């Protein structure tokens with residue numbers, strides 16, 4: 748199976764700080780969905796930032812979608828990042844723009860034709876159950892709906908890889924479960940998905956392989972019971 752993400756003995760240190768990741772190696776196969784877990788400060792966000800080329804490994808090698816990130820030239824970073832779908836805990840929506848405009852933004856940036864934009868935005872909103880909300884402003888929506896707008900924006904370009912950082916952190920349990928099931932649905936149609944989360948109950952509900960970090964290192968001290976881990980592993984590769 749092809750690896751879509753590969754970390755090979757990666758360390759990362761913020762300028763002037765200590766190592767926040769040390770000797771981290773793992774691979775995510777194409778078409779896999781996996782979680783990154785670990786206590787606050789373990790380095791989950793840093794792993795996602797490295798994958799999205801928002802920062803560069805201090806040591807080791809990272810290959811994402813066939814691109815070795817240590818040799819990625821700064822001028823090629825925006826084009827690389829456009830191939831990813833990024834979802835954040837705090838939604839990062841433009842609150843003075845309609846739902847349609849928010850979801851359309853990545854397509855506008857890429858210079859898609861008007862008719863194409865309309866079609867793709869509606870398909871993305873349909874995929875997250877928000878068709879019919881195109882004209883409303885995000886603040887009139889619930890937290891779960893706002894997060895789904897953020898997810899529609901992340902998938903509207905049909906990325907091969909979705910990275911989500913605590914995507915359910917601001918949602919109530921019901922909405923959080925719906926959002927996590929939504930990621931699983933994208934995964935079922937072939938999108939590779941990596942979700943950083945603290946939410947063990949959601950992992951139990953939507954079990955997938957876990958990459959567990961503690962103090963910047965991968966450990967097998969998983970937060971899930973062994974029976975659940977087995978179930979998660981069986982979903983890991985398809």
Ligand SMILES: Nc1ncnc2c1ncn2[C@@H]1O[C@H](COP(=O)(O)OP(=O)(O)OP(=O)(O)O)[C@@H](O)[C@H]1O
Nearest residue numbers: 761762764767785786787788789790791792793794
């Ligand atoms: N800009 C920065 N400069 C220096 N240190 C940082 C910076 N950002 C994060 N860190 C440190 O890096 C470590 C890992 O942070 P990171 O955000 O990756 O953890 P996390 O597992 O995502 O945590 P959380 O669950 O709280 O979001 C922490 O010790 C944090 O204090």
